[in-house]
Amino acid sequence: MRWIWIDKFVEFESGKRASSIKNVTLAEEYLHDHFPGFPVMPECLMIEGMAQTAGILTGEAKDFQEKVILAKVNKAVFFDYVCPGDTIRYDAKIEMLTDEAASTTGEIHCGEKLIAEIDLMFSHIDRNLGGKKFPKDNFVFTDTFKSLMRGISTGDKDSSKNATEAD
Amino acid sequence: MSMSRDEIFKNVQEVLVEALGVDDDEVSKESRLMEDLGAESIDFLDIVFRLEKVFEIKIPREELFPAETIMNNPDFVENGKFTEKGLSELKEKMPHTKLGDFETDPDINKLGNLFTVDAIINYVDNKLNAA
Structure with a gap:
């Protein structure tokens, strides 16, 4: 089993930004323990969901040739609860991308x-x-992980580099 | 972009507050990034990214915090200490840094002490204000 905390990508602009969604459901066991009678999605798992969204965005930018590892949580501020039945959307944007990080x-x-x-x-x-x-592998x-991107176009790498920022 | 050393310090201070989660009064010109402010390896990249953004400069790898290429060279490091050759290489690569006591005790474990707020200010000052 892999630890996957997003359901699919809905937008992908190579090397720039990506959006994914996750459907939160009571069929997920952890919600019954977090907390009994008051199920809310743990914030740490939302950090993981963002790490997967932003991590795949980062990996795709170098054609998945690099091993991309979460190195630091610079900021994680939460404003509200996420409950069963909610669909949440992760929007990630690359601010800096170099050879090493x-x-x-x-x-x-x-x-x-x-x-x-x-x-x-x-x-x-x-x-x-x-x-x-x-290890080389x-x-x-x-x-x-790659299956999460099925059916989504990542855009043309070269043209996206020249495109101006949409937002 | 021209900036006084005080303005540079203010910006560097802000960068370090954000990158390292320290309070601004903890960041003085003498602060050592690792020993005093608790910086770890990934933080150096974080700091470089933020400096590039704030000052609108490019910081090539190993220029602000050279360590890897020097430490992995057997000509420069012997028995955990920098050789004469290593020290002069450091001086050349890090003109923004005062070696001070490190010259008399060039233990590689103390290399981190050279990464100070003052060294960052010197580096940025050179980049911004060099004619």
Whole structure:
């Protein structure tokens, strides 16, 4: 089993921004423990959902050749609860992307309501400053992760680089 | 963009407050990023990203915080200490940094002490104000 906390991508602009959604349902066991009689989606899992959205955005920018690892949670501020039946949307944007790392900003919305602001940093671990070696195989971007992008166009890399920022 | 050292300090202070989650009164010109402000490896990249944005400059890898290429060179480091050659390489690569006591005890574990707020200000000052 893979630890997947987004259901699918709904928008993807290569190297720039991506949006995914997650449907929250009482069929998910953790909601019965968090908390009994008051099910709300744990905030840490929403950070994970954002890490997956922004992480795949970062990975795709280099054609999934790098192993992209969450390195730092720069900011995670929550404004409201997410409950069973809600569909939440993760909007992630790349702020900086270099050979060795990336930083992203992001927001979670439920409908029009702002749920959270989450800014993250990712490391391309094969280029880590300590010179440590990792297995050749890309254990980060497995087929399960890539399947989240089925049916979504990532846009043309070259044209998106020249395009002006939409927002 | 031209900026006084005080203005540069204010901006650097803000960058460090955001990147390291410290209070602004904890950040003085003498503060050492690792020892005093608790910076770890990924924080250095975070700081570089933020400096590039705030000052609108490009900071090539290993220019502000050179460590990797120097530390991994056996000519420069011997038995955990910098050699004469290593020290002169450091001086050349880090003109924005005062080596001070490090010259008499160039233990590689103390290299982190050279990464100070003052060194960042010098670096940015050179970038912005060099004619």
